[in-house]
Amino acid sequence: MISFSGPAWWYGPVLIVQKGNPLKVTGYDQLKGKKVGSITGSAADLYLRRIGITTTEFKAEVDELQSLNQGRLDAVLEDDVVYKEFADKTPNNSLEPLWSIPVPRTSSAAAATAWHAWASARKIARCAPPTPRRSAKSAPTAK
Numbered sequence: 001m002i003s004f005s006g007p008a009w010w011y012g013p014v015l016i017v018q019k020g021n022p023l024k025v026t027g028y029d030q031l032k033g034k035k036v037g038s039i040t041g042s043a044a045d046l047y048l049r050r051i052g053i054t055t056t057e058f059k060a061e062v063d064e065l066q067s068l069n070q071g072r073l074d075a076v077l078e079d080d081v082v083y084k085e086f087a088d089k090t091p092n093n094s095l096e097p098l099w100s101i102p103v104p105r106t107s108s109a110a111a112a113t114a115w116h117a118w119a120s121a122r123k124i125a126r127c128a129p130p131t132p133r134r135s136a137k138s139a140p141t142a143k
Contacts, residue, residue, distance in 0.1 A: 013044065014080040015098045016068060023074055027101060028053070034074040037064035044077040062086065069093050 017025055025031065031053045038045035040057040048055050056073060058064040065086045067073045071094075083097050 011079050011081045013077060014083055015101045016065070016076045016078060016083055016095050017074070017098060018068070018071070019094050019096045021096060021098065025075060025098060025101070031075055035072070037067060037073045037076040039064065039078075048077060065090075065093075065095065069095055 015025065015028075017023065023030070023034065028048075028051060031048070034053075036048060036053055036055050037058055038048055038055040039061060040059060045055055045057060056064075056067075058067070061078060061082045064073070064076050064078070065083070068076045069090070080097070080099075083095070087093060087095070
């Protein structure tokens with residue numbers, strides 16, 4: 001008999017802004033025309049573009065969050081665990097997560113599909129740490 005567990009934990013998207021929410025963002029539609037950070041090629045980037053928001057692309061999460069923290073961006077759409085890790089490592093940051101921003105209604109099937117694919121990917125079970133990848137230098141050689 002095989003027994004499967006549910007997800008060990010769940011994570012999802014969070015919109016992050018400057019503390020106090022100076023732009024008074026209450027919905028994704030208010031991000032149009034603003035400087036919004038995302039990771040190049042990420043589901044967040046795809047989703048934002050599909051709903052008509054131009055993004056400033058980054059290669060690393062820490063870079064986009066530092067840019068927001070330094071006031072070079074207006075908002076970032078990121079995974080909540082990424083934000084929490086940044087907040088733990090940077091306790092005096094000037095960022096605020098907006099946990100309850102509703103998902104925008106859209107007539108675009110592509111945007112709806114992108115959002116649901118992103119949200120579904122966040123529900124993956126994380127029961128064991130990922131297997132470390134070996135570099136070509138550390139890979140065993142055949143004898």
